[in-house]
Amino acid sequence: MDYPKSVPSVGLVDGRFVDENPVAGTPGSLIPAVWGNGVTEELLTVIKAAGIAPAEGVNDQLLTAVKKLLSLASPMSSKVVEVSGSRVLGADELGLVLISAGxxxxxxxxxxxNALSGVRDVIVRRTDNSANRLVVQAGGNDRIRFHTHLSAGGYPFFVLMGAGDWWHLRSDGSGNWWPVGRFDGTALGRIVYESSTALSPGGYGALNGREFQRAEWPWLWDHAVQSGMLRAEVDRAGGWSSGDGVKTFRGPEVRGEFIRTLDEQRNIDASRVAGSWQTGTNIAGDNGAAPAVHGIGNLATIGADPTPYTGLTYYVTATSAENFGSPYWGMARPRNIAYPGRLKLI
Structure with a gap:
């Protein structure tokens, strides 16, 4: 818009407004109708773009509209919203959303x-550390595009696990929320060990073969199906199981077990199936010759508990013949430390 330079009117000088000059006998400016209407339409366009219905008697609508449109200029609002209990977030509540499921x-x-909402950001963060389930879900047919390596369309919801767990999401105006950051981005299904018996925030569960509902953990079920380690419930061992075959599935059971790297065609531990159990092996020696035999007094030095062997006779040296007729022992469990195992669930 501009001054009404091209619109003939009384009292305009080069298209600019002037005051009446009684001494000189020149009249003051009269605003041309076409220009006045144009200015009004310019202002109403701003007000309507902010989703505000124009009202003749309200004099701060332009300011309100400018503030709202400025807030949309950046995807992330500076607003902080606290939520306790299930509900739908309003479009004006996006920003940092602190949620308690305590x-x-x-x-x-x-x-x-949608196109009207445009590109918006939101950070959802859990504040409580209870065992209650906290779900963040997309509205209607919208999707949250995470773990797209398993499902190209993403999933309709995700869960926040543990106090401090957070996801940063960005909408695309076309029915999708895209994760652009999160508290813990460790790969889904990864096994880790902790120096705490508590569950850390970020999406971890105990590595205990627990039963899951497929409807509640669809991305984890997709991971199990595509893992190459999905087994029948009766033969699940350390792999995933198909549960009841309809509604449930199980995670790997690894408590109290030693982990061995899968052979994968190296032919040292051939014919093993991923996630399968293997019984212990009695080992007389590992040097291809005489067995590694120790006296009772040497057990503690290599980390073994001598108590179970009290009263038995063990030889420090032995001939090959004696190897078959004497009660020599081979260690199958070295000294070790037990750490809690954890599984990344999301």
């Missing part, structure tokens, strides 16, 4: 993603 299972639904 009293009950909680579901928080994100606003619809």
């Amino acid at each position: 009293t009950a299972d909680t579901t928080v639904t994100l606003p619809a993603v």
Whole structure:
């Protein structure tokens, strides 16, 4: 827009407004109708773009509209919203959303993603450390595009696990929320060991062969199906199982077990199936000659408990013939430390 330079009117000088000059006998400016209407339409366009219905008697609508549109200029609002209990977030509540599920299972639904909402950011962060399930879900048919290596369309919801767990999401205006950051991006299904018996935040569960509902953990079920380690429930060992075959599945059971790297065609531990159990092996020696034999007094030095062997006779040296007729021992379990095993669930 500009001054009405091209619009003939009384009192305009080079298209600019002037005051009346009684001494000189020149009139003041009269605003041309076409220009006045144009200015009004310019202002109403801003107000309407902010989703505000124009009202003649309200004089701060332009300011309100400018503030709202400025907030949309950056995908991330500076607003902080606290949520306790299940509900749908409003479009004006996006920013940092602090959610507590301390009293009950909680579901928080994100606003619809469409061309009108545009590109928006939200950070959802869990504040409580209870065992209650906290679900963040997309509205309607929208999707959250995480773990797209398993499902190209992503999933309709995810879970926040543990106090401090957070996800940063960005909408694309076309029905999708895209993760751009999260508290713990460790790969789904990875096994880790902790120096704490508590579960760390970020999406971890105990490595205990627990049963899962497929509807509640669809990405984990997809991972199990595509892992190459999905087995029948009766033969699940350390792999995934198909559970009841309809609604459930199980994670690997690894408690109390030693982990061995899968052979994968090296032919040292051939014919092994991923996740399968293997019984212990009695080892007389590992040098291809005489067995590694120790006296009772040497057991403690190599980390073995001598108590079970009290009263038995063990020889420090032996001939090959004696190897078959004497009670020599071979160690199958070295000294070790037990750490809690954890499984990345999301």
